[in-house]
Amino acid sequence: MGFFDKLAKWLGLKKKDANVIVVGLDNSGKTTIINHLKPKETKSHDIVPTIGFTVEKFTSSALSITAFDMSGQGRYRNLWEHYYTECQGIIFVIDSSDKLRMVVAKEELDQLLNHPKISNRRIPILFFANKMDVREAISSVKVSSLLQLEQIENMKNKPWHICASNALTGEGLMEGVEWISDQLRDIIDGSK
Amino acid sequence: MSTVDEKQEPPIEQLSHGNEKWLNAYYDPVASLYTLTQCVALSDIQADGDWKLVIADLGTGSYDMKLKVYKGTNVMSENAIIDLPTGVVTFYMDVNEPRTPAVAVASGPYIYIYKNLHPYFKFTLPTLDVNPVELDLWNQVKEEKINIFVLREMLEGMRAEGAVLTVRSLRFLQLQDVPDCEAFANIYKHTPLRRQTVITCLATMKKSLADEDAISCLVIGTESKSIYVLDPEAFTVLTTIDLPSVPVFLSVTGLYDVEYRIVVACRNGCIYTLKSNYNLKRGSSDYLKHCIELNSQPVGLERINKTIYVGTMDETMHCFTSKGKKVWTVKLPASITTMETMDYPSKGFKGVILALNNCQVHLYKEKYLVNIISTEDIVTGLKFGRFGREDATLVMTTRGGGLLIKILKRNATFEEKDISAGPPAAQNTKLNVPKKTKLFVDQTMRERENAVSMHRTFQRDLYLLRLNTAREYAKSLENSMNPISSDPMEPLKLNATVQGIGPTFKLTVNLQNTSLNQASSNLIITFQYDEKLYVFKKAYLQVPLLVPGLNYAFDTLVECQSDKGISDNVKVFVLKEGKVYPL
Numbered sequence: 138m139g140f141f142d143k144l145a146k147w148l149g150l151k152k153k154d155a156n157v158i159v160v161g162l163d164n165s166g167k168t169t170i171i172n173h174l175k176p177k178e179t180k181s182h183d184i185v186p187t188i189g190f191t192v193e194k195f196t197s198s199a200l201s202i203t204a205f206d207m208s209g210q211g212r213y214r215n216l217w218e219h220y221y222t223e224c225q226g227i228i229f230v231i232d233s234s235d236k237l238r239m240v241v242a243k244e245e246l247d248q249l250l251n252h253p254k255i256s257n258r259r260i261p262i263l264f265f266a267n268k269m270d271v272r273e274a275i276s277s278v279k280v281s282s283l284l285q286l287e288q289i290e291n292m293k294n295k296p297w298h299i300c301a302s303n304a305l306t307g308e309g310l311m312e313g314v315e316w317i318s319d320q321l322r323d324i325i326d327g328s329k
Numbered sequence: 330m331s332t333v334d335e336k337q338e339p340p341i342e343q344l345s346h347g348n349e350k351w352l353n354a355y356y357d358p359v360a361s362l363y364t365l366t367q368c369v370a371l372s373d374i375q376a377d378g379d380w381k382l383v384i385a386d387l388g389t390g391s392y393d394m395k396l397k398v399y400k401g402t403n404v405m406s407e408n409a410i411i412d413l414p415t416g417v418v419t420f421y422m423d424v425n426e427p428r429t430p431a432v433a434v435a436s437g438p439y440i441y442i443y444k445n446l447h448p449y450f451k452f453t454l455p456t457l458d459v460n461p462v463e464l465d466l467w468n469q470v471k472e473e474k475i476n477i478f479v480l481r482e483m484l485e486g487m488r489a490e491g492a493v494l495t496v497r498s499l500r501f502l503q504l505q506d507v508p509d510c511e512a513f514a515n516i517y518k519h520t521p522l523r524r525q526t527v528i529t530c531l532a533t534m535k536k537s538l539a540d541e542d543a544i545s546c547l548v549i550g551t552e553s554k555s556i557y558v559l560d561p562e563a564f565t566v567l568t569t570i571d572l573p574s575v576p577v578f579l580s581v582t583g584l585y586d587v588e589y590r591i592v593v594a595c596r597n598g599c600i601y602t603l604k605s606n607y608n609l610k611r612g613s614s615d616y617l618k619h620c621i622e623l624n625s626q627p628v629g630l631e632r633i634n635k636t637i638y639v640g641t642m643d644e645t646m647h648c649f650t651s652k653g654k655k656v657w658t659v660k661l662p663a664s665i666t667t668m669e670t671m672d673y674p675s676k677g678f679k680g681v682i683l684a685l686n687n688c689q690v691h692l693y694k695e696k697y698l699v700n701i702i703s704t705e706d707i708v709t710g711l712k713f714g715r716f717g718r719e720d721a722t723l724v725m726t727t728r729g730g731g732l733l734i735k736i737l738k739r740n741a742t743f744e745e746k747d748i749s750a751g752p753p754a755a756q757n758t759k760l761n762v763p764k765k766t767k768l769f770v771d772q773t774m775r776e777r778e779n780a781v782s783m784h785r786t787f788q789r790d791l792y793l794l795r796l797n798t799a800r801e802y803a804k805s806l807e808n809s810m811n812p813i814s815s816d817p818m819e820p821l822k823l824n825a826t827v828q829g830i831g832p833t834f835k836l837t838v839n840l841q842n843t844s845l846n847q848a849s850s851n852l853i854i855t856f857q858y859d860e861k862l863y864v865f866k867k868a869y870l871q872v873p874l875l876v877p878g879l880n881y882a883f884d885t886l887v888e889c890q891s892d893k894g895i896s897d898n899v900k901v902f903v904l905k906e907g908k909v910y911p912l
Contacts, residue, residue, distance in 0.1 A: 164378075164718055211720060211739055212675060237401045237717050240352040241736055273403060 152201040155321040158220050161230030162242055163209035166267040169304040171206050189213060197318040221254040226321050227262045231280055234271035239283045246284060261320035263313050264299040277301040296320055350741035355402050360732035363387045364710045366667040371714040372419035376427040380715045382724055385414035385434055396434055401717055406446045412437040416531030420545035422561040428542045435528040452564050457524045457553055460492050464522050471518045477510050495524040526553035532579040537586040546585050550576030570603055578630035592637055594627040621653045629668025633679045640665040640683060657696045663687035669711035673721050684708035699743040706731055820844040825901045832889040838901055839882050842875040849875040854883060857900040864888045
């Protein structure tokens with residue numbers, strides 16, 4: 138790290154980096170959420186189903202965040218675990234209107250939490266109960282009870298937070314991102 | 330070759346792990362859905378990538394019949410159906426964009442086509458010829474030449490003779506009261522008499538392209554023992570095939586314009602294979618050659634690639650090749666209610682799902698039971714496929730009107746052979762058999778060439794052995810040398826053993842009285858031996874009274890005098906006091 142970088146950091150001008158992994162079932166709105174958080178000039182208009190994964194960068198008030206936007210399709214879900222080691226935070230996106238697949242989301246979440254690379258680390262998890270605008274959508278409280286977030290014992294070293302969101306308008310996104318960047322900053326500062 | 334597996338208790342503990350392979354997505358025990366496998370379909374009917382569940386609800390069987398569409402767990406739309414539905418399929422009937430499939434509901438003699446969840450078209454099956462006598466009778470009623478009593482009598486006579494009557498006549502004969510009969514005749518006598526049949530089964534067949542969203546023909550089986558193939562655009566009958574019995578299950582492969590094959594299970598317990606390249610004109614009976622006769626009535630027919638799976642009423646599932654050869658039979662623990670194919674291409678898994686009368690759903694991969702799902706109620710409707718956005722969903726409806734939806738876990742795999750019956754694994758391991766040596770080969774050759782002389786030599790030696798044995802036995806009888814007394818008055822058994830390694834031995838004489846109730850007394854044991862070699866401590870043993878059946882042991886020590894390692898026989902005698910000859 139160059140001298141100017143150090144200086145800038147010391148002065149608080151340059152933000153610290155953090156990696157987060159964005160996971161969730163297909164069609165839950167992961168890419169749309171990331172797209173909304175990106176700076177205006179890099180926003181895309183058409184959101185198509187992600188193949189494999191894409192890497193996006195955006196900034197919150199405290200951090201510069203690199204997001205690994207994973208594809209949620211069944212055949213790509215086994216790619217998620219390859220990025221568990223690098224990530225410092227997890228964003229788990231849920232389609233609140235898809236009641237049928239809530240069990241699938243829970244199954245994937247359980248697999249993620251029981252993964253050896255995740256289970257014994259302190260990693261903040263942010264849940265977006267997305268698609269709140271859809272008529273059949275259920276509340277974030279209902280989502281957290283369906284996913285049994287309170288009961289997961291692993292949550293002891295996993296601070297978590299659930300936000301109702303609408304990725305089309307951006308409602309609720311900033312609240313969640315501020316929470317996770319606070320958490321990430323604590324972890325990064327703590328590790329130094 | 331066909332094999333019948335013995336009815337075996339399924340290893341429940343092992344298979345209930347199978348329930349961990351499925352996620353319980355939804356369970357509504359009171360969904361009030363009364364339906365059968367034939368009336369359930371999964372399709373992307375709005376062309377939005379969110380597949381819907383289309384169910385024709387049988388209601389109570391006489392009213393409340395509905396076509397229900399589920400989007401996720403919610404009912405999205407309901408359409409009333411006038412008559413009892415017998416089949417639901419979805420198919421593409423045009424090439425318009427967006428590619429929305431049509432829903433076809435078979436009900437009575439009609440097929441109702443729905444597009445975008447709205448009624449679109451009604452197809453009526455071609456009418457059949459009316460019995461001329463029956464037609465004449467109704468005409469006479471219309472012209473009031475005969476009254477209803479004559480009509481009734483004549484119709485009853487016709488029915489007794491086995492004539493096929495129209496629905497109107499049958500209904501008329503069902504009526505009991507005279508006023509009812511009169512009113513019925515008066516209402517209906519002016520409408521023309523028609524004989525219509527009823528659809529029993531419904532399937533689809535791609536017309537000229539094998540694509541997922543290619544235009545499909547409808548294949549219909551009817552109560553009048555025929556099969557119709559309908560053109561999807563003009564709704565005209567393309568092909569008619571007559572069968573010897575009423576078709577109940579259809580399985581179609583191929584393309585109508587290229588080559589196709591229809592496997593039909595009929596109510597007479599036969600399965601016919603109809604091929605397009607046969608002469609399928611009316612009256613032709615080429616297809617009768619390809620007939621599989623079942624032992625029992627079929628309750629389900631599924632086809633995976635080139636094998637046909639048939640569930641029958643005698644609690645068995647049979648598997649046949651497309652040529653009609655039986656491959657295997659599996660006996661099930663309960664009777665089958667319905668069958669469904671599980672085709673999961675992304676895992677390359679194809680199996681048959683069977684719903685049983687004991688509230689279980691069994692999954693078979695070929696003849697191996699790989700999974701059991703236990704349910705709270707008897708499952709009557711099964712469908713596996715894409716639902717919502719999930720590829721591997723199993724939809725089940727129960728007898729009590731419940732709806733169950735299970736999703737296969739992403740990383741679930743079905744182990745094929747671990748829980749199956751059949752030969753144990755050890756039977757398949759190859760034994761380490763040593764290579765044949767030259768000696769072995771030569772010996773085999775010699776045995777092959779001289780088989781007869783070898784056999785003769787062996788027989789001769791065997792006879793000699795027997796002769797020698799007989800001689801020795803006779804000799805020993807003469808000398809009283811056998812260990813069993815030949816005197817009928819003193820039945821005794823003698824047995825002598827020598828213990829020790831020398832020079833001192835212990836000689837034990839076991840004496841048993843083998844008579845039933847006669848005790849022996851006044852017996853003496855003595856020995857004959859070479860006095861130069863052995864010294865007996867007690868050469869004379871007094872035997873007490875011998876109780877029948879008991880074993881008495883007498884022992885004495887013997888010392889060998891020689892140090893040259895030579896030995897000699899020692900004879901044991903049992904004597905009776907006052908007699909010269911040993912017993």
